Amino acid sequence: xxxxxxxxxxxxxxxxxxxxxxxxxxxxLVDPKTLDELVDLYETKIGPRNGAKVVAxxxxxxxxxxxxxxxxxxxxxxIGYRGRQGEHMRVVENTADIHNIVVCTLxxxxxxxxxxxxPVWYKSAPYRSRVVSDPRSVLExxxxxxxxxxxxxxxxxxxxxxxxxxxxxxxxxxxKSLDELESMxxxxxxxxxxxxxxxxxxx
Amino acid sequence: xxxxxxxGGRHGFGPIAPEAENSEPxxxxxxxxxxxxxxxxxxxxxQWNLDESRFSRESQHPVDYLRQSYYExxxxxxxxxxxxxxLVTEQELFxxxxxxxxxxxxxxxxxxxxxxxxxxxxxxxxxxxSDEPPEFNIGDxxxxxxxxxxxxxxxxxxxxxxxxxxxAHYGAHVMPDQNALGNRIGEHxxxxxxDAGELWGKDTPSKHLVFxxxxxxxxxxx
Numbered sequence: 001x002x003x004x005x006x007x008x009x010x011x012x013x014x015x016x017x018x019x020x021x022x023x024x025x026x027x028x029l030v031d032p033k034t035l036d037e038l039v040d041l042y043e044t045k046i047g048p049r050n051g052a053k054v055v056a057x058x059x060x061x062x063x064x065x066x067x068x069x070x071x072x073x074x075x076x077x078x079i080g081y082r083g084r085q086g087e088h089m090r091v092v093e094n095t096a097d098i099h100n101i102v103v104c105t106l107x108x109x110x111x112x113x114x115x116x117x118x119p120v121w122y123k124s125a126p127y128r129s130r131v132v133s134d135p136r137s138v139l140e141x142x143x144x145x146x147x148x149x150x151x152x153x154x155x156x157x158x159x160x161x162x163x164x165x166x167x168x169x170x171x172x173x174x175x176k177s178l179d180e181l182e183s184m185x186x187x188x189x190x191x192x193x194x195x196x197x198x199x200x201x202x203x
Numbered sequence: 204x205x206x207x208x209x210x211g212g213r214h215g216f217g218p219i220a221p222e223a224e225n226s227e228p229x230x231x232x233x234x235x236x237x238x239x240x241x242x243x244x245x246x247x248x249x250q251w252n253l254d255e256s257r258f259s260r261e262s263q264h265p266v267d268y269l270r271q272s273y274y275e276x277x278x279x280x281x282x283x284x285x286x287x288x289x290l291v292t293e294q295e296l297f298x299x300x301x302x303x304x305x306x307x308x309x310x311x312x313x314x315x316x317x318x319x320x321x322x323x324x325x326x327x328x329x330x331x332x333s334d335e336p337p338e339f340n341i342g343d344x345x346x347x348x349x350x351x352x353x354x355x356x357x358x359x360x361x362x363x364x365x366x367x368x369x370x371a372h373y374g375a376h377v378m379p380d381q382n383a384l385g386n387r388i389g390e391h392x393x394x395x396x397x398d399a400g401e402l403w404g405k406d407t408p409s410k411h412l413v414f415x416x417x418x419x420x421x422x423x424x425x
Contacts, residue, residue, distance in 0.1 A: 013232075013234050013238070013272070013274070013275050013278065014232070014233075014234040016234075016278055017234040017237045017238050017241065017278065018234075018237075018299075019296075019299030020241060020278070020281070020282065020296075020299070021237055021241060022299055022300075023291060023295055023296065023299050023300065023301055024241065024244075024245065024285075024291075026300065026301040026304075027290070027291060027295075027301045027303075027304060027305045028304045028305050028309075028310045028313065029245065029248060029290060029305050029309065029310070029313060030241065030244045030245065030313065030314075031244075031313055031314065031315060031316060033316035034240075034244050034313075034314050034315065034316045034319055035237060035240035035241065035244055036240075036316070037316045037319040037320075038239070038240040038243050038244060038319055038323075039230075039236045039237075039239070039240050041319060041320065041323060042229065042239065043229045043230065043236070046323075047229070082324055082326065083323050083324040083325055083326035084323045084324075084325075084326040084327070085326070086326065087326040087327065087328045087329065087330075088328070088329065088330065088373070088376075105209070105210050105211035105359050105361075106208055106209060106210075106211075106257075106261075106357060106359055107208060107257055107260070107261070108273065116229065117229055117239070119221065119222065119224070119227055120222065120227070120231070120273070121219050121220070121221040121222065123273045124216075124219065124273075125210055125213070125216040125269060126216040126217055126218060126219045126220075127219045128210040128211065129210040129211065129212065129213040129214070129216050130216070130219075132211045132212060132361065132402075132413055133211070133212045133361075133399075133402070133403050133407075135411065136408070138219065141218060141219050141220075141221070142219075142221065148410070149410065150410065151410045151411070151412065152410060152411045152412070153412045153413075153414060154411075154412070154413045154414065155414045156211065156359065156413060156414065156415045156416070157416070158357045158358070158359060158415055158416045158417070159329075159357065159373070159376060159379075159392055159416035159418075160253075160329040160376060160377070161373060161392075161394070161416055186224055187224055188221075188224055193221075
């Protein structure tokens with residue numbers, strides 16, 4: 001493949017983006033207000049709090065959990081999250097015996113409607129290279145220890161299916177409100193690199 | 204193509220060193236905001252598809268791919284596609300100035316600010332119809348073919364030649380190798396379960412499975 005223009009654009013990404021933006025606006029190919037709208041959407045509206053709502057509801061409502069596992073795209077859409085990079089969802093459930101982790105070794109596929117844009121580490125070479133071959137060492141980096149008899153399932157997002165981990169509920173979830181549960185759900189637990197941390201049960 | 208993007212199982216990249224979740228910003232630099240928005244806005248002109256977009260990033264020189272940050276790779280891919288598809292000229296890219304406005308037909312396709320939300324919410328399904336019945340059933344033993352196309356593929360290197368079990372059939376989806384060449388055709392897509400020992404050698408700790416989504420033409424009966 002040609003890299004002809006490589007040396008012709010500024011190497012400083014800030015200048016590079018500025019030049020590209022002004023060019024595309026001048027060409028009439030991009031509306032600057034559209035760029036602001038897109039940034040606002042992914043910086044303030046679409047993020048992991050969406051996924052936390054889905055998880056908390058699944059813990060509290062067995063009917064919804066069933067729906068979520070059987071028809072994940074529809075179930076997630078029923079609470080308002082759908083669209084780009086989440087067109088075909090699959091939810092994988094963590095249990096006492098099974099721990100799921102999601103990766104995209106080939107690029108950075110990630111379920112945007114429920115988790116927003118991926119964190120830097122998810123897109124990084126260290127995570128993408130190692131989690132498929134040595135997931136336990138990756139989990140350790142996140143402070144996650146699993147018993148030896150727990151089966152680890154790594155999901156490599158090589159298609160447009162988007163994987164989303166339903167973490168194990170905290171032990172006393174029945175005594176907690178939906179809001180309390182939601183606030184306990186971390187982004188990392190929905191990628192599968194952490195478990196839910198229950199501050200009260202921490203040993 | 205076998206290049207730097209195909210990272211599964213590579214060694215030597217060091218620790219992941221994740222930032223703490225509650226203090227990591229969505230964007231780390233102001234220019235990253237614009238990079239993301241430009242990629243999405245330009246993509247919505249409909250002049251290239253997702254797999255062409257992926258190929259434009261992964262076909263960079265592997266040293267560039269690994270050295271650049273993720274959004275820089277996105278920028279490189281976008282610049283390349285804009286020139287390849289004739290939306291801007293190299294000279295315009297070099298100068299950061301337009302010599303002429305885009306064609307009117309193209310300008311009509313520009314994503315309007317009030318359409319952003321509905322466009323994102325609509326997304327783009329890759330589910331397709333296929334005239335052919337699926338060749339494999341759940342539980343079948345299959346082998347990922349040992350193939351090395353010079354063009355785009357979503358069959359990761361570490362799966363090639365390895366045997367696994369069909370775990371799910373997702374119906375027919377847009378076939379990425381063809382899509383990157385501009386041919387939108389549907390092909391049966393499966394989730395294949397591999398034992399880590401099959402992928403990484405018999406000394407690999409057990410209780411470790413890897414699930415990889417693979418299209419029918421990536422697979423053969425084992």
